[in-house]
Amino acid sequence: MRKSKSMIVCFMTAAVITLLFMYVYPIIRTIIMSFFNVESVTASTSTWSLAGLKNYIDLYATSIFRTSMINILKIWLIGGIITMFFALLFAVILTSGVRFKNFFRAAIYLPNVISAVAMAAMWRYYVFNARFGFLNSFLELFGLDAVNWLDTGHIFGSMLVAYCFGSVGYFMLIFLSGIERIPSDIYEAAMIDGTNSFQKFRYITLPLLRGVFKTNLTFWSVSTLTFFVWTRMFSPTETENTTVVPVVYLYNVVFGSKGVTQVDAGRGAAIGVTLAVCMILIYAIMNRLIKDDDLEF
Amino acid sequence: MSKRTHERINWKKEARLLPGYILLVAWVAFTAFILLWIIAASLSETNDIMRGEVWQNVFSGDFHFENYVSAWMSNNVSVYFANSLLYSIVGCVGTILISAPAAYVMSRFRFFLNKTIHLSFIVAMSVPAVMVILPLFSLASGLNLTNNRIxxxxxxxxxxxxxxxxxxxxxxxxxxxAYEEAAAIDGCTPMKTFWKIMLPLVQPALITVTVFNFLSIWNEYFIAMIFVSGDAKTAVGVGLMNIVNSMTYSGDYGGLFAAVIIVFLPTFILYLFLSDKIINGVTAGGVKG
Structure with missing residues (x-):
């Protein structure tokens, strides 16, 4: 086919501009900004002064930032285990030959198409409500005492459960398509050898899902590192540390809030870079630990 | 598939699957119960909600649609809704107009930096928004473009x-x-071939992409909060959070749940009609929408 230079230029220009405008320029400038003293995010570059690693050193010494990193680690690890467990469980159940598979699959995925703000509102103001909430009505049914799910001791766990509930569907779909790609003759051969369903899962399904696990863990890391809406919904006004996460701290430090005495955009940029480095590290470690499927099927 | 449904039910097999059914039904019933309760609460008076009597209220046929009226009119949901609709529709059209031509030439021709650009788009998909918003915000405020729809x-x-x-x-x-070759023989220019022949051929993919883009823009929160925070221009996500925060102080739970339902409905209805397309898109693309 004839190659038309003018056509390539015409068709690519707009897309390349979005790339430069939205990603290349801002990423480079954020990285540079993190090494400068920048008070206000709107300050012109002439007022910037070189700070070296000061933003990072100060940031890592700030207790609220450390708390936020520990919180995000908990969300990533505990939430990850819960979400992946249920996602894999439902994927296995749905491929075991149950009826109404498409209905169940669609119903479990549903929370993913709903605005996170609406989802969080449902959980915070109904499910966890101390007076008329779902959980306490449920406890009442069994004659148990009501629990305040949103007090300092419970709020982090409550938020995590609500977040995981909404996330399961997406990861279930990825596991599901992974399991469906495994050829059925492998299972048939195993059946002839007399394996039970647990053995089939442990020795066939699980090892063959390695690549899918890697995909899921990468997506899970990307979405938890930028955790934001749920904290804003569960602790809208409080600046207490129980639910704080890095992006919330970044927002407060750059755009100001009650708990922050002085805005500091340079520090905000350092938080952004820290999160991006975490993401790259997770990705690299994952690539090392989980080798891509060397099997072709 | 239809043949299978006419088969006799194999009770032994179904019994073996019982634990799986119980888990699935419990999970889905919980989801459905919450949604139905929120709908019932959105039609109840706040006093009834507080007493935990939404079901009694709804079954007695006592619907309080004024919750919706107050959410829609006095709490600005109509404004947020119209804004989000505008952002989603213009955003979806604009995205297709920019992406489809680029995707076409990138998949058809080899040219300078093609591989680099391809890789950049893949990386861009997982760049966290916090890495880009600070320079963009400073750029916007320098040009007096904060709180600007465009x-x-x-x-x-x-x-x-x-x-x-x-x-x-x-x-x-x-x-x-062969499509392009035939078009070229007939004297059709490459650009015209793209718009008249190639683009219509990928229509199903265009629909899937647009559905994902619509969901994503409708549910977008972080950038709207920073760039269009004003009440008159903001999107439903930010608007709903403002409503929720102010309504918990005023104690108007009926209005709160009505606002939640209004924001929830458009994407839910879309999902009712297009769930198969969306689910296939997720598994085919392997990319979060």
Whole structure:
């Protein structure tokens, strides 16, 4: 086919501009900004002064930032285990030959198409409500005492459960398509050898899902590192540390809030870079630990 | 598939699957119960909600639609809704107009930096928004463009282009080159061939991408909060959070749940009709929409 230079230029220009405008320029400038003293995010570059690693050193010494990193680690690890467990469980159940598979699959995925703000509102103001909430009505049914799910001791766990509930569907779909790609003759051969369903899962399904696990863990890391809406919904006004996460701290430090005495955009940029480095590290470690499927099927 | 449903039910097999059914039904019933309760609460008076009597209220046929009226009119939901609709529609159209031509030439021709650009789009899909908003905000405020609808639309388009290009490339790659050759013989210019022949051929993929983009822009929160925070221009996500925060102080739970339902409905209805397309899109693309 004839190659038309003018056509390539015409068709690519707009897309390349979005790339430069939205990603290349801002990423480079954020990285540079993190090494400068920048008070206000709107300050012109002439007022910037070189700070070296000061933003990072100060940031890592700030207790609220450390708390936020520990919180995000908990969300990533505990939430990850819960979400992946249920996602894999439902994927296995749905491929075991149950009826109404498409209905169940669609119903479990549903929370993913709903605005996170609406989802969080449902959980915070109904499910966890101390007076008329779902959980306490449920406890009442069994004659148990009501629990305040949103007090300092419970709020982090409550938020995590609500977040995981909404996330399961997406990861279930990825596991599901992974399991469906495994050829059925492998299972048939195993059946002839007399394996039970647990053995089939442990020795066939699980090892063959390695690549899918890697995909899921990468997506899970990307979405938890930028955790934001749920904290804003569960602790809208409080600046207490129980639910704080890095992006919330970044927002407060750059755009100001009650708990922050002085805005500091340079520090905000350092938080952004820290999160991006975490993401790259997770990705690299994952690539090392989980080798891509060397099997072709 | 239809043949299977006419088969007799194999009770032994179904009994073996019982634990699986119980888990599935419990999970889905919980989801359905919450949604139904929220709908019932959105039609109840706050006093009834507080007493935990929404079911009694709804079954007695006592619907309080004024919750919706107050949420829609006096709490600005109509404004947020119209804004989000505008952002989503213009954003989706703009994204396709930019992504489809790029996806086409990237999948068809080899040219300078093609591989680099392709890789950049893949990386861009997982760049966290916090890495880009600070310079963009300072740029916007320097040009007096904060709280500006057009800038927000441009930002959401830029946000959706990488996913759309990568997703559409797969589909253009699978089209036969015979279409272009035949068009060239008939004297059709390459550009005209794209708009008249190639683009219509990937229509199913365009629909899937647009559905994902719509969901994503409708549910977008972080960038809207920073770039269009004003009450008159903000999107439903930010608006709903403002409503929720102010209503917990005023104690108007009926209005709160009505606002939640209004924001929830458009994407839910879309999902009712297109769930198969959406689910296939997720598994085919392997990319979060």
């Amino acid at each position: 800038l927000y639309i441009i930002l959401v388009i830029c946000l959706r282009v990488p996913f759309s290009v990568i997703y559409l490339m797969n589909f253009f790659q699978n089209l036969s080159r």
